[in-house]
Amino acid sequence: MSRCLCDRSIDHVVLERGEVAHTWRTERWDSLRLLTPNWQSRLPGFSYNGDDPDGYRTVAEVIEFIASYAKAVSAPVLTHTTVTSVRRTETGYLVRSDQGDWLCRAVVVASGACNIADVPSFANRVPRSVMQLTAQDYRNPEKLADGGVLVVGASSSGTQIANEIHRSGRPVILSVGEHIRAPRVYRGKDLEWWMDAAGVLDERYDEVDDIARARRVASLQLAGTPDRSTLDINALTEIGVKLVGRIGGISENGKAQFSGSLRNMCALSDLKMGRLLDRIDEWAQRNGLDARANLPHRLPPTRVEPAPRLGMDLASGEIKAIIWATGYRPDYSWLEVPVLDRKGRLQHDGGVVSLPGMYLMGTQFMRRRKSVLIDGAGDDARDLSAHLTSYLDSGVARIRA
Amino acid sequence: MADASSIANNGVNVAALVAAREELTKAPAAAQFKWRAACEWKDGTHSHSTVEGFYGLGQEQHHKKTFIFDADHPELFASEDKGATPVEYVLVGLASCLTAGIAAVAQYRNIQLRSVTATLEGDMDLQGILGIDDDVRNGFGGIKVTYKIDADAKREDIEALVAQSQKRSAVYDIVTNPTNVTVVVD
Numbered sequence: 001m002s003r004c005l006c007d008r009s010i011d012h013v014v015l016e017r018g019e020v021a022h023t024w025r026t027e028r029w030d031s032l033r034l035l036t037p038n039w040q041s042r043l044p045g046f047s048y049n050g051d052d053p054d055g056y057r058t059v060a061e062v063i064e065f066i067a068s069y070a071k072a073v074s075a076p077v078l079t080h081t082t083v084t085s086v087r088r089t090e091t092g093y094l095v096r097s098d099q100g101d102w103l104c105r106a107v108v109v110a111s112g113a114c115n116i117a118d119v120p121s122f123a124n125r126v127p128r129s130v131m132q133l134t135a136q137d138y139r140n141p142e143k144l145a146d147g148g149v150l151v152v153g154a155s156s157s158g159t160q161i162a163n164e165i166h167r168s169g170r171p172v173i174l175s176v177g178e179h180i181r182a183p184r185v186y187r188g189k190d191l192e193w194w195m196d197a198a199g200v201l202d203e204r205y206d207e208v209d210d211i212a213r214a215r216r217v218a219s220l221q222l223a224g225t226p227d228r229s230t231l232d233i234n235a236l237t238e239i240g241v242k243l244v245g246r247i248g249g250i251s252e253n254g255k256a257q258f259s260g261s262l263r264n265m266c267a268l269s270d271l272k273m274g275r276l277l278d279r280i281d282e283w284a285q286r287n288g289l290d291a292r293a294n295l296p297h298r299l300p301p302t303r304v305e306p307a308p309r310l311g312m313d314l315a316s317g318e319i320k321a322i323i324w325a326t327g328y329r330p331d332y333s334w335l336e337v338p339v340l341d342r343k344g345r346l347q348h349d350g351g352v353v354s355l356p357g358m359y360l361m362g363t364q365f366m367r368r369r370k371s372v373l374i375d376g377a378g379d380d381a382r383d384l385s386a387h388l389t390s391y392l393d394s395g396v397a398r399i400r401a
Numbered sequence: 402m403a404d405a406s407s408i409a410n411n412g413v414n415v416a417a418l419v420a421a422r423e424e425l426t427k428a429p430a431a432a433q434f435k436w437r438a439a440c441e442w443k444d445g446t447h448s449h450s451t452v453e454g455f456y457g458l459g460q461e462q463h464h465k466k467t468f469i470f471d472a473d474h475p476e477l478f479a480s481e482d483k484g485a486t487p488v489e490y491v492l493v494g495l496a497s498c499l500t501a502g503i504a505a506v507a508q509y510r511n512i513q514l515r516s517v518t519a520t521l522e523g524d525m526d527l528q529g530i531l532g533i534d535d536d537v538r539n540g541f542g543g544i545k546v547t548y549k550i551d552a553d554a555k556r557e558d559i560e561a562l563v564a565q566s567q568k569r570s571a572v573y574d575i576v577t578n579p580t581n582v583t584v585v586v587d
Binding site: 248257259274306 | 565
């Protein structure tokens with residue numbers, strides 16, 4: 001966004017509570033790799049030119065990438081500046097920070113979609129003897145006691161964490177709710193390549209049937225595996241991870257109950273993956289790629305044992321830790337403007353917030369399916385910076401200013 | 402799925418359901434419903450239950466008539482078999498909920514149904530309810546639902562109907578997830 005505002009000669013500052021790429025420095029587990037391939041992180045005027053376009057960046061490489069982009073575009077970043085509130089004024093907004101106040105005519109909220117780890121309310125009934133971490137504060141298996149681990153959530157974070165904890169010798173039980181299965185590589189190409197080429201990632205928020213639902217859908221169960229292997233539930237049960245259904249509750253005496261819906265959760269996910277691959281195959285055929293790509297194929301259905309267990313005594317010692325990989329939500333507590341709906345979600349139309357002069361960046365399906373990816377920032381910033389510029393140029397803004 | 406020009410008719414008023422969804426999104430208080438049943442003991446294991454009023458859309462509502470359900474146990478349990486057993490009513494609830502869901506989802510996806518039949522089977526080890534073995538639960542060990550569906554759609558689309566119906570079914574949720582139950586004596 002800063003780069004696009006520069007292109008339009010709009011004076012601006014970028015306020016950053018820590019260093020550039022703060023959350024990548026402070027809120028990621030050690031072994032994490034970006035789930036999109038190197039070639040796919042394209043930013044305005046900046047793209048990958050290394051010798052491993054199909055690889056996945058480590059956390060250190062992502063930090064380096066974002067920091068070097070900030071440098072390359074000479075973004076006017078003020079680091080170690082924490083915004084404490086944003087309020088409406090006669091002419092625009094008053095932005096307060098721990099380093100002083102700013103008056104401005106427009107604000108871009110780019111504080112991220114994953115500020116707070118969402119943990120179910122009944123987590124407070126977990127016995128004290130069991131360590132609890134979220135995917136945000138988990139770092140590596142060695143920080144956990146020896147013994148069993150319950151990983152809750154089977155999307156991208158949960159499956160990766162379950163995989164490395166189980167491989168460390170700590171038996172993992174994985175609680176599986178809704179998730180979206182996806183092969184890492186399909187017909188010889190990265191799934192992201194297909195979704196990019198077939199236009200799936202470019203689908204706009206005003207083209208899908210139910211955008212509210214599309215914004216709530218879990219992210220694809222993809223991992224940046226160095227060997228480009230698919231890390232799905234079958235890969236986990238293969239190494240001995242046990243499955244249970246979605247966690248439904250914990251009783252006052254510390255007994256967890258798991259839903260009997262595991263089989264349907266896996267069936268829904270398999271069917272959804274099938275529809276995505278059908279769409280890719282149809283696109284490949286229509287565009288004459290059939291001869292150049294490997295043959296279409298389908299993954300075997302997700303295996304679920306006949307009678308997965310429905311309960312667990314958390315105090316029995318069977319598990320020593322729980323990792324909540326149950327999703328994230330943004331923190332808008334510092335926005336002192338009426339822009340949230342009754343569920344605390346920011347109301348916006350493709351990133352144009354309901355208050356004039358306020359914009360959003362980098363949330364799930366904000367403007368396009370790729371909005372939450374690094375690769376989605378460029379197109380969104382181009383669109384929204386154009387809107388922002390015409391807002392500043394408009395009579396309303398000028399009179400108010 | 403049939404070709405785009407044909408409109409499926411499964412007798413489900415999808416327009417009304419979609420409109421209700423929009424209305425209740427705007428007015429979440431109206432979405433608060435209370436479902437009720439009353440039950441009276443007759444004799445032995447025979448009881449007589451009725452369903453008539455419920456609460457929703459901010460006021461008391463009524464069915465078109467009072468529905469009556471006799472429950473009993475079979476003669477094999479030394480009962481008189483004047484009605485289905487309560488656990489069979491659970492199967493009936495699950496089957497009818499999933500089946501209504503299949504019809505509604507099919508209508509929404511413009512899939513014409515020709516026939517939908519389900520058979521249900523719940524496994525139960527009587528050592529639980531008879532107090533013979535404390536390690537055996539009272540309820541079903543598992544429930545198997547088998548659908549036979551004839552519709553203008555590919556197998557994957559039919560499977561997706563059945564999966565989506567489970568995802569949005571109240572009774573499926575009640576059966577697969579814990580619910581707080583409070584029983585008091587007035």
